[in-house]
Amino acid sequence: MDTAVPYRLKASGVSKSYGAIRALADVDIELMPGEVMALLGENGAGKSTFVKLLSGLITPDEGTIAIDGDEVQLATVNASQAAGIAVVQQEFSTVGTLSVAENLVLGQRGARWWWSPRRLNASARAILGRVGLEDLDPGRLIETLSVAEMQLVEIARVLAKDARIVIFDEPTAALSDAEIERVLGVVKRLAAEGRSIIYVTHRLGEVFEIADTVVIFRNGRSQPAQKVTDLTVDKVVTSMIGRELGDLYPDRSAGFGEIVLEARDLQVAGLRGDVNLTVRRGEILGLTGQLGSGTTEIMKALAGTGDVFAGTIELDGTPVALRGRREGIESGVAYCSPDRKKDGIFAGVSIRRNLSSPWLNRVAPLGFISRRRESAEALRTATHFAIDANRMGTPVGNLSGGNQQKVAVGKWLGIQPKVLLVEEPTRGVDVGARAEIYAQLRQLCDSGVGVIVSSSDTNEVLGLSDTVTTYYRGAQTASRSANAWSESELVREVMHREEETR
Amino acid sequence: MTTTPTTTTTSTIFQERAGFRQAMNRVRNAALPLLILAVYIIASIAVPQFLTFETIRAILLATSVTGIIAAGMTAITLSGNLFSLGVTASVVLSAVIYLAVGSATGNIYLGALAAILAALVIGLGQGYIVGLGLNPVVVTLGAGAIIYGATAIITGGEVVAARTNTLGVFATFAVLGIPLPVIVLIVFTAVAWFLTDYTRIGRNIRLLGSNKETARNSGISPMGSTIWAFLAFSVGIGVAAVLQAAQTLQVQADNFPELTMNVVAAVLVGGTAVTGGDGSPVRSVIGALFIATITQIMVLVGIPQGTRYFALGVVVVALVVILHLLRKASSR
Numbered sequence: 056m057d058t059a060v061p062y063r064l065k066a067s068g069v070s071k072s073y074g075a076i077r078a079l080a081d082v083d084i085e086l087m088p089g090e091v092m093a094l095l096g097e098n099g100a101g102k103s104t105f106v107k108l109l110s111g112l113i114t115p116d117e118g119t120i121a122i123d124g125d126e127v128q129l130a131t132v133n134a135s136q137a138a139g140i141a142v143v144q145q146e147f148s149t150v151g152t153l154s155v156a157e158n159l160v161l162g163q164r165g166a167r168w169w170w171s172p173r174r175l176n177a178s179a180r181a182i183l184g185r186v187g188l189e190d191l192d193p194g195r196l197i198e199t200l201s202v203a204e205m206q207l208v209e210i211a212r213v214l215a216k217d218a219r220i221v222i223f224d225e226p227t228a229a230l231s232d233a234e235i236e237r238v239l240g241v242v243k244r245l246a247a248e249g250r251s252i253i254y255v256t257h258r259l260g261e262v263f264e265i266a267d268t269v270v271i272f273r274n275g276r277s278q279p280a281q282k283v284t285d286l287t288v289d290k291v292v293t294s295m296i297g298r299e300l301g302d303l304y305p306d307r308s309a310g311f312g313e314i315v316l317e318a319r320d321l322q323v324a325g326l327r328g329d330v331n332l333t334v335r336r337g338e339i340l341g342l343t344g345q346l347g348s349g350t351t352e353i354m355k356a357l358a359g360t361g362d363v364f365a366g367t368i369e370l371d372g373t374p375v376a377l378r379g380r381r382e383g384i385e386s387g388v389a390y391c392s393p394d395r396k397k398d399g400i401f402a403g404v405s406i407r408r409n410l411s412s413p414w415l416n417r418v419a420p421l422g423f424i425s426r427r428r429e430s431a432e433a434l435r436t437a438t439h440f441a442i443d444a445n446r447m448g449t450p451v452g453n454l455s456g457g458n459q460q461k462v463a464v465g466k467w468l469g470i471q472p473k474v475l476l477v478e479e480p481t482r483g484v485d486v487g488a489r490a491e492i493y494a495q496l497r498q499l500c501d502s503g504v505g506v507i508v509s510s511s512d513t514n515e516v517l518g519l520s521d522t523v524t525t526y527y528r529g530a531q532t533a534s535r536s537a538n539a540w541s542e543s544e545l546v547r548e549v550m551h552r553e554e555e556t557r
Numbered sequence: 558m559t560t561t562p563t564t565t566t567t568s569t570i571f572q573e574r575a576g577f578r579q580a581m582n583r584v585r586n587a588a589l590p591l592l593i594l595a596v597y598i599i600a601s602i603a604v605p606q607f608l609t610f611e612t613i614r615a616i617l618l619a620t621s622v623t624g625i626i627a628a629g630m631t632a633i634t635l636s637g638n639l640f641s642l643g644v645t646a647s648v649v650l651s652a653v654i655y656l657a658v659g660s661a662t663g664n665i666y667l668g669a670l671a672a673i674l675a676a677l678v679i680g681l682g683q684g685y686i687v688g689l690g691l692n693p694v695v696v697t698l699g700a701g702a703i704i705y706g707a708t709a710i711i712t713g714g715e716v717v718a719a720r721t722n723t724l725g726v727f728a729t730f731a732v733l734g735i736p737l738p739v740i741v742l743i744v745f746t747a748v749a750w751f752l753t754d755y756t757r758i759g760r761n762i763r764l765l766g767s768n769k770e771t772a773r774n775s776g777i778s779p780m781g782s783t784i785w786a787f788l789a790f791s792v793g794i795g796v797a798a799v800l801q802a803a804q805t806l807q808v809q810a811d812n813f814p815e816l817t818m819n820v821v822a823a824v825l826v827g828g829t830a831v832t833g834g835d836g837s838p839v840r841s842v843i844g845a846l847f848i849a850t851i852t853q854i855m856v857l858v859g860i861p862q863g864t865r866y867f868a869l870g871v872v873v874v875a876l877v878v879i880l881h882l883l884r885k886a887s888s889r
Contacts, residue, residue, distance in 0.1 A: 385776075
């Protein structure tokens, strides 16, 4: 097909829709051999959809993908691998209870069916050498390695496939500075060998260190590739934030009342510094940071399910000991998890019973459920949260993402919460329902509930919150009134270029 | 999920799908009772001695033991903890205790109380261990082996027999011609149904089985609900053991080998989801009735034991597969 330029990978006019939502629209990518291309964009901009497409997990609705001039169909993961594409995922695919060597060698395409231990280790050592792990004993179990070593083994595993195109999906999210250096070194070495690299990241510092070109995704569209030497951090940030704050978000708070929740010198597992934060009545506090920033751990600690070593949490000026969700709920702390399917809703259970699950004791005197009161209370929440009152008996799993999220948040209304903690309030929720959820959160806040929202979507945090606090790799980096942030400042703070561009 | 460009198509698609789901649900709910009805009609025509007082009485007595245990077991299955595989051993131990204590004191109520208490203690221990997060199959299988061993040691492998026939009153007593075990079965089932559907404990057990992590985040204690489920099961074990011992008036460590599988089969045939969250003790009892009926018919027709087990197994597996497919269709 293409003859003039020997592109390693050429995607033309690639589109993918989920129902009415266009996840990818007319994406064009041209990647040369030995090129490192960074993919940037906000959450939901289409980066991960594009990566899924290349890994053969989904197929495009339109458009073509060509590798070394030949058009390819990446209908399955096997097809993608056969075409020479390898993906280093965020989640580890290694088996913890097997040795490094076994993980590297076994299960590869075309592997022998029998290995002597010596041959296994020798073969593994050769692969490990390519990711700078010459000194690692191939006989060690994966689960005894550090996170960085696991990440490198993960990369080594991908290298064993001898891929022409290697895709990295946020490989450094959980690593420390020195460890990141090792990973970046490996990426550079791979590119020097002539492999093409697609590097998905949220960290701008890394982009300027290793990338040749940058492609920015916005609302499912790819911007034309730019040479990294022509770019500045400001230019990148400006082209990333296409969205206006607009009408999606309700008006900010008119004024704050007294402090509802105060955390002092909280030491939480996974965070580097002490956590200090306060929420006042009528305030939405937004916490934001990328993967591994520590916001999830803070929310868990406040909910009562995290590992807290020291410090105090006060609700309405009274210290509380939150040893579990039961204590959290009794103290008036509502908590919506970031992954509602996993631990936010009961998918097979009706809307009504989902809604009543945290406050069943209120409609069950002496333990006997009054179905009349349960229905009435649940209906009140449903009306309040714009949940279809005719479908109270429908299993929540049958609802759209937006309605599921309304149930996941709405069920807490009935405990009359003092504080509402919401992680990723609109993940997998369409635009219409997002506006409704924002309005509900603001309304709850106006009625006197302290609201803490944590989200990796900077636009959302800025649009919804009154105060925005940023976290970066386990420590708080800034806290200001939302009016004092511009979105580009916030994006930059979260990606934290000052520390990273060395 | 249901986002399509125009609202009209969305709602029609949704209604169609909802209608299909409802229809599937109705089929699923009605399938077993209709099947039992069909079996009774066919059997009463084809099998001469089927529609006699003696046969029906035998079916109901058999149902009472498996049904009561199955109703209790449903709590464990609903809580997402699969099954207890130590049914036989627990029933034997409780039966031994009923016969021993009842014979020694001459008081059948004291004997029954001791049997139920013993079952509760055993169930509490298993519930606690499973509540810690250990695999229920492994725990109950292991506990079953321990209980069996302990019973065999205590009894020396000998038959434990009732010293007086008064210990059989629980089986022979009848109200208006209805044997006491059948009345106990009905009362037990009704109570189990009420507890599962109308109390907080029952609801929390269901929610735990539906999604353990969400339950935890909603303030439901997995440990507490698991223990309650095992206690409900244990009451069933104790009561059923007393009724069984009253019928046979003697018991030996290796009695009732088929009981565990029959109870599990009753729960499954009843249509309670193995994964937890969805089901009902009433349906498990209907499942037990089905199994007792099929077994009794095969006995009447003179089918040898091996063939009976084989045929029953095939029927149970086929039904469970069909119910599973119906459930999938109705939850799409």
